[in-house]
Amino acid sequence: MTTTVERVLADRRVRYVAVGGVSSAVYYALFTAIYLSTRHHLHYLAVPVLANLGCAIVTYPLQRRWVFQAKGPVLAGFLKFYVICLWALLFTYAGLPLLVELARVPVLVAQALLIVTAPLINYQLSRFWAFRR
Numbered sequence: 549m550t551t552t553v554e555r556v557l558a559d560r561r562v563r564y565v566a567v568g569g570v571s572s573a574v575y576y577a578l579f580t581a582i583y584l585s586t587r588h589h590l591h592y593l594a595v596p597v598l599a600n601l602g603c604a605i606v607t608y609p610l611q612r613r614w615v616f617q618a619k620g621p622v623l624a625g626f627l628k629f630y631v632i633c634l635w636a637l638l639f640t641y642a643g644l645p646l647l648v649e650l651a652r653v654p655v656l657v658a659q660a661l662l663i664v665t666a667p668l669i670n671y672q673l674s675r676f677w678a679f680r681r
Contacts, residue, residue: 560615560616560675561671563614564611564671567607567611567614567615570610571606571607571610571611574602574606575599575603575663576660576663578599578602578603579595579599579656579659580656582595582598582599583655587655592644592648593641593645596641596644596659600633600634600636601633603633604626604630608630611629611674611679612625615679616679625678625679629674629678629679632673632674632678639662640666643658644658644659644662
């Protein structure tokens with residue numbers, strides 16, 4: 549007999565949202581730490597590159613094993629996964645200057661707003677391309 553928790557966790561969408569929460573937290577923690585420690589020496593648009601790569605390295609194993617239960621070559625899978633991460637980086641590069649420069653939203657608040665929207669698109673790209681069975 550399966551429990552309610554087991555049934556809920558059997559749904560890939562639920563697992564994706566859980567890992568997406570971890571991914572968002574990791575990315576934002578990296579972004580914040582890098583931004584606060586380098587803001588006087590490094591332009592804020594350099595920070596997403598570092599945070600994006602760090603987040604991809606940390607969260608790829610979770611996406612691969614737990615969410616999509618993918619098989620096959622790890623490096624090739626990571627490269628496909630990172631292409632999707634690069635989409636998120638481009639999304640950040642489009643949105644961050646608009647929010648910071650035009651709307652005058654503080655950098656950390658602007659990045660938090662962008663984090664909320666990217667996973668909705670990333671799930672579809674992951675499901676139908678990077679982790680396609």
